[in-house]
Amino acid sequence: xxxxxxxxxxxAGFAVLATALFLxxxxxxxxxxxxxANSIPKIVLGLDLQGGxxxxxxxxxxxxxxxxxQRLVSSVEDELKKKxxxxxxxSRSGTDGLSIAYPDDKTRQxxxxxxxxxxxxxxxxSTVEGKLLFRISEKEVKRLKEWALSQALxxxxxxxxxxxxxxxxxxxxxxxxxxxxxxGLKDPERAIQLIxxxxxxxxxxxxxxxxxxxxxxxxxxxxxxxxxxxRHIKETGKVEKIPFLIKxxxxxxxxxxxxxxxxxxxxxxxxxVSLTFDSNGARLFERLTSQNVGKRLAIVLDGNVHSAPxxxxxIAGGRAQITGSFTYDEAxxxxxxxxxxxxxxxxxxEQNVTVGPTLGxxxxxxxxxxxxxxxxxxxxxxxxxxxxxxxxxxxxxxLNIVMLLGAMxxxxxxxxxxxxxxxxxxxxxxxDSNVLIFERIKxxxxxxxxxxxxxxxxxxxxxxxxxxxxxxxxxxxxxLFQFGSGPVKGFAVSLSIGIMINLFTSLVGTKVAFDVQNDxxxxxxxxx
Numbered sequence: 030x031x032x033x034x035x036x037x038x039x040x041a042g043f044a045v046l047a048t049a050l051f052l053x054x055x056x057x058x059x060x061x062x063x064x065x066a067n068s069i070p071k072i073v074l075g076l077d078l079q080g081g082x083x084x085x086x087x088x089x090x091x092x093x094x095x096x097x098x099q100r101l102v103s104s105v106e107d108e109l110k111k112k113x114x115x116x117x118x119x120s121r122s123g124t125d126g127l128s129i130a131y132p133d134d135k136t137r138q139x140x141x142x143x144x145x146x147x148x149x150x151x152x153x154x155s156t157v158e159g160k161l162l163f164r165i166s167e168k169e170v171k172r173l174k175e176w177a178l179s180q181a182l183x184x185x186x187x188x189x190x191x192x193x194x195x196x197x198x199x200x201x202x203x204x205x206x207x208x209x210x211x212x213g214l215k216d217p218e219r220a221i222q223l224i225x226x227x228x229x230x231x232x233x234x235x236x237x238x239x240x241x242x243x244x245x246x247x248x249x250x251x252x253x254x255x256x257x258x259x260r261h262i263k264e265t266g267k268v269e270k271i272p273f274l275i276k277x278x279x280x281x282x283x284x285x286x287x288x289x290x291x292x293x294x295x296x297x298x299x300x301x302v303s304l305t306f307d308s309n310g311a312r313l314f315e316r317l318t319s320q321n322v323g324k325r326l327a328i329v330l331d332g333n334v335h336s337a338p339x340x341x342x343x344i345a346g347g348r349a350q351i352t353g354s355f356t357y358d359e360a361x362x363x364x365x366x367x368x369x370x371x372x373x374x375x376x377x378x379e380q381n382v383t384v385g386p387t388l389g390x391x392x393x394x395x396x397x398x399x400x401x402x403x404x405x406x407x408x409x410x411x412x413x414x415x416x417x418x419x420x421x422x423x424x425x426x427x428l429n430i431v432m433l434l435g436a437m438x439x440x441x442x443x444x445x446x447x448x449x450x451x452x453x454x455x456x457x458x459x460x461d462s463n464v465l466i467f468e469r470i471k472x473x474x475x476x477x478x479x480x481x482x483x484x485x486x487x488x489x490x491x492x493x494x495x496x497x498x499x500x501x502x503x504x505x506x507x508x509l510f511q512f513g514s515g516p517v518k519g520f521a522v523s524l525s526i527g528i529m530i531n532l533f534t535s536l537v538g539t540k541v542a543f544d545v546q547n548d549x550x551x552x553x554x555x556x557x
Contacts, residue, residue: 082209098121105148130159252278256329256333257333286368288305289367463535466495496532503528
């Protein structure tokens with residue numbers, strides 16, 4: 030009797046707790062006290078139910094290799110200068126090649142040795158017309174492509190996390206694609222701009238030796254290039270492009286940033302982006318400003334000049350700012366991409382699908398109707414076929430659903446349309462377990478056992494069969510979760526939780542109901 034009492038208390042406690050966890054996720058949440066509705070996690074609707082955006086991006090891995098090769102050009106030049114080895118020129122050849130001009134055979138051998146010792150990424154060089162040609166090895170090219178994809182995935186994840194989208198799905202697809210699902214997104218265009226920004230921040234000096242408009246007609250000096258600043262004219266509403274002659278040498282990059290935040294100008298109350306460098310970046314920025322007092326320093330983002338202030342004195346403390354005709358959202362997005370880091374390579378949108386909330390509402394309605402209809406048919410069948418014992422099975426199924434929804438809310442899981450299918454399948458698994466138990470009990474009754482003995486024997490004999498079927502289904506669900514996409518994972522999650530709860534309700538919930546029948550009501554025959 031004591032065992033029955035505590036099992037009843039446990040079942041009632043789990044049912045009340047599950048109901049309390051699930052109610053904030055229902056339309057009744059607005060009638061609940063604020064502390065209850067706001068402090069408990071809620072079931073999150075997936076992309077297929079609440080609408081949102083589905084993006085497939087491809088990473089330009091060849092561009093990542095090209096950028097890496099260009100950086101190697103500077104590194105090789107620095108190493109040759111450091112070792113006092115004469116050379117004619119170092120330049121990039123194609124996407125993954127390096128060309129080094131040498132004066133004589135002795136120098137050629139020294140250059141080849143230095144590159145082989147200090148830069149292990151190249152294959153053996155070939156010689157063409159007084160130049161050594163190096164190619165990045167296939168193994169290194171493969172590594173760079175994998176790195177570009179992984180780095181792009183991490184950078185995009187950081188940006189989206191700061192953007193504030195609930196329960197995003199961001200994962201690799203194939204060798205060069207990234208799949209992004211953003212449920213409930215209200216501003217898809219802004220999200221696309223935020224995700225796709227390369228965000229390469231550079232600090233370069235302005236070349237004041239030539240007028241930029243003159244350079245447009247006669248061409249810029251070899252070590253400079255023409256870049257533009259876009260200036261919004263409030264009076265006309267037009268955008269004016271102003272040319273700047275900018276030195277090609279990059280003195281400092283955004284890699285040295287530790288923080289980027291939106292601030293407001295005290296005079297005009299206009300937003301700007303405040304930059305904070307890390308310790309190494311602060312030293313470089315102070316040295317840069319101290320060595321170039323009186324010159325103009327251009328802040329270049331993705332090839333566009335945002336501002337070009339004059340350096341009046343050395344700037345210590347590692348702080349700078351990017352000003353311009355920003356709206357608050359533009360300044361916020363720029364701060365996000367700078368804080369999250371630059372993409373290692375450009376990304377291209379291969380697929381862009383926006384799921385409307387109407388489709389989501391229809392899906393929810395259809396899924397709920399299917400679940401209710403299926404549940405009612407199962408409950409009626411169990412009652413008609415197994416009589417009073419069928420009512421006990423119906424009680425277990427109801428308890429299973431309540432506890433499943435409560436567990437999903439507590440775990441803050443994402444409910445998808447396949448997830449609703451998983452809940453319906455859980456109902457079927459619960460019925461299957463009870464059918465196995467009831468049929469074994471009927472066999473024991475036909476063999477002449479008493480009701481209590483038949484019930485105990487039925488549960489004992491069906492135990493391992495039920496456990497085996499649930500464990501194998503759980504393994505399948507785990508595989509689906511590991512290798513499936515977003516909606517498939519939703520199915521796997523609801524199915525996994527439902528299976529574990531079903532084991533409890535089938536083997537404990539129904540057993541305690543039969544025990545109450547025998548010990549309290551002292552029935553002489555079972556209605557089964």
